[in-house]
Amino acid sequence: MCSVEEFGRRALSMDIDTDYERPNVETIKCVVVGDNAVGKTRLICARACNATLTQYQLLATHVPTVWAIDQYRVCQEVLERSRDVVDEVSVSLRLWDTFGDHHKDRRFAYGRSDVVVLCFSLANPNSLRHVRTMWFPEIKHFCPRTPIILVGCQLDLRYADLDAVNRARRPLAKPIKPTDILPPERGHEVAKELGIPYYETSIVAQFGVKDVFDNAIRAALISRRHLQFWKSHLKKVQRPLLQAPFLPPRPPRPIIGIPDPPPTDGEGPDSLFCQPLCADVLFLLQAGSTRVFAHKVYLATSCSKFYDLFTLDLGGSFVVQKGEDEENKENFESGEEDEQSRRGAKEQAGRTKSLDIDKDGVDGGVRGLNRPQLLQQGSLRTSQSDNALPSRAIYSLGALGTGRALSGWGRGFLSVCLEHVDDPVTGRPRLMTVVAMDALIQEEPFKAVLQYLYTGSLDEGRGDLMQVATIAELLEVFDLRMMVANVLNRESFMNQEITKAFHVRRANRIKECLNKGTFADVVFRPDDGCLPAHKPLLISSCNWMAAMFRGSFMESYIEEVPIPNTSTACMRGVLEFLYSGLLTPCPGLEPMELIVLANRLCLPRLVALTEQHAADELLQLAVKGGDIDGQVLAYLEVAQFHNAKQLSAWCLHHICTNYNSICRKFPKDMKAMSSENQRHFEKHRWPPVWFLKEEDRYLRSQKEREREEEILRKQHTKRGWETDPTPPPRTEEVRFKPSVGGEGTLGDEWLECPYAWGNRPPVLKRPFRQSSVPRLTWERGLCVPLRLIRHVDLNDSYALTTAAPRGELTSAFTSTQTVSLHTPPCVKDPLF
Secondary structure, eight states: OOOHHHHHHHHHHHHHHHHHHOTTEEEEEEEEEEOTTSSHHHHHHHHHTOOOOOHHHHTSOOOOOOOOTTHHHHOHHHHHHHEEEETTEEEEEEEEEOOOOTTSOOHHHHTTOSEEEEEEETTOHHHHHHIIIIIHHHHHHHOTTSOEEEEEEOGGGGSSOHHHHHHHSOTTSOOOOGGGSOOHHHHHHHHHHHTOOEEEOBTTTTBSHHHHHHHHHHHHHHHHHHHOTTOGGGTTOOOOOOOOOOOOOOOOOOOOOOOOOOOOTTOSHHHHHHSOTTOOEEEEETTTTEEEEEOHHHHHHHOHHHHHHHTSOOOSOOOOOTTHHHHHHHHHHHTHHHHHHHHHHHHHHOOOOOOOOOHHHHIIIIITTTSSSOOOOOOOOOOSSSSOOOOOOOOOOOSTTOEEEOTTTOTTEEEEEEEEEEOTTTOOEEEEEEEEEOTTSOHHHHHHHHHHHHHSOOOTTOSOHHHHHHHHHHTTOHHHHHHHHHHHTTOGGGHHHHHHHHHHHHHHHHHHHHHHTTTOOEEEEOTTOOEEEOHHHHHHHOHHHHHHTSSSSGGGTOSEEEOTTOOHHHHHHHHHHHHHSSOOOOTTOOHHHHHHHHHHTTOHHHHHHHHHHHHHHHHHHHHTTOOOHHHHHHHHHHHHHTTOHHHHHHHHHHHHHTHHHHHHHOHHHHHTSOHHHHHHHHHHOSSOHHHHHHHHHHHHHHHHHHHHHHHHHHHHHTTTTSSOOSOOOEEEEEEEEEOSSOSOOOOTTTEEOOSOOSSOOOEESSOOOGGGOOEEEOTTOOBOOEEEEEEOOSSSOEEEEEEEOTTOSOTTOOTTOEEEEEOOTTSOOTTO
């Protein structure tokens, strides 16, 4: 008794051997030869094992290998894949791999081969040169009558990015140059010179593998048919077919990436607080001995208490006496209870984040910008949103030197006034709001609160967190007080949500400041209007703006900054980006104009956002059926000139992938392109030039082959008349009934007779014994050749077309005469 494993091995061995014994299965031995590293083994594995590999796997370090022929005995899957049907012929394809070394002895592999597949690499001109000098002579020496198939491997390298390919290869590998890539006509020239078919393959793209081996099988079967002419199932085998050209995949559209926000390079909100350029607020601490500079827009958009302070009416003048600090201190202590009740009422009323001002405020802040008094402060309108700021009426800033006492307004504040103060950075006098603070407020905790209002972050390692929390409560910065409580309770992880909400709330308020002109200290005047802005926000967001307002240029001291060749919509888009870090497209925004301005202001992130917006607009228009070719050509020139590299790459891709149609629409514009762009189009156009040439060659070859087949078909039809000089015969139809063999039917495919006149009988299309060949005779015993037989009716009558020279048919022969069909009586003819 044998085990189950042994029985399975025996069954597999018997299954393999049956391929050689089955009468209708043709076993084909296919030998694959070629230089080293051209892709022979990969091609065999793709056919025998259905192996698929990526391009980077194929570019790994090459190790010479040979695919073992005994895989057909040890692997059932390989054996099953070897069986195929080509032109209605069952075959079993056995692939033989060989070494690519020239000095190896391959005579055993060539022995009894049915077809040889000769491979070379489309990225190695030397391998094609060796086809003529080494491989073809060797094949003809060992197997001169074996058909050969020429195969160009590694087709994917023809359209691949060679720079990326060379980087992925091993360090010491020879780089692939663009001049090393062989065009299809080189392979066709060599194949035509050698008189063999030519095909191309790519394992990465899974192209041409089936074409190569199916046509190799056809070549082997045709060669075998010439020797084994008695095998009728080989008659329908076609000669190797033409291979359709490979269209490379359409290049993917470039993805426009948005870079991360660049570092502030010392000009962010934190550094702006440490070096207060363009400061407009001065806090006096410790009875005026300590001075802290700040910016209204940062404080007012982060804290409603400061917003209320900076919108107070300063119409009345006042003088601060020498002993006023002590009196204010007493008032501060005595009015503590009243302040607590007032703060409770304000908390119940809610806080608003809407910075809307009424119509008069807008007119004063926008239309009246050319007045000596630059901008007027707006009021807040009550909103239903959370964290609301209190609403106020409009107040004037008042004249220089005016102010008011704050002892009854809020805890910790003494007075506020307008004065000219020297800028701490430039040293020039500047109009500022001077706020005197209570002497009990210490400098470092107060700076920590202000720094939080600038950045939204808290240094959790400080030792004076309790003092920070106290000042935060006085200034009604409740978020900071909650963050300090979380730190003290060891729950600082909760501060992330507080910080996130702080930035969202302040971003909304800053955007409202831009829309309403609140606290604006500069005006930009483009070609078609004017826009108020805020120097601190611009300085902390743009290095170009920081350099302009630092004091070295005249724009630092004028109230209006002209921006020529720019529209209001474009300038507003820039300001919104500087304030919020986002691009908000508006109806009148022109993408290319915004790219030009963003490039002038050195804002690469805004350039990228605008590039993405422009590309999205073009895609939406194309989806709707619009023609974007002309717009893409216009975008390309501007994008290349103004450093919009991603948009220019997008435009180049669109032009390359629609090259033919764009050339037909805009021939002059395409010819006027720069030489660099012309070279790019020639290199990256899709479909590539080599494909168009190969497609044209394929169509011409296909027409020539169809014409040849038509000629052969006509020659096959008329082959009986070519050797007889007599004129074409006249045909007439007669009726006949079988007189010998009983009643039966006569099929159309059985009888055929070439042109003949005399005692020569008709012949059969199918092989049949001569004794059973039917004879058609007249009453006079004259033999008539048969040309066509078709069924007429169900009474065993048939129409017979006879061919006879003109004048030979007598009047006695009519279309209704009965013809007798005689067969030897001793043979039962299957026709009847």
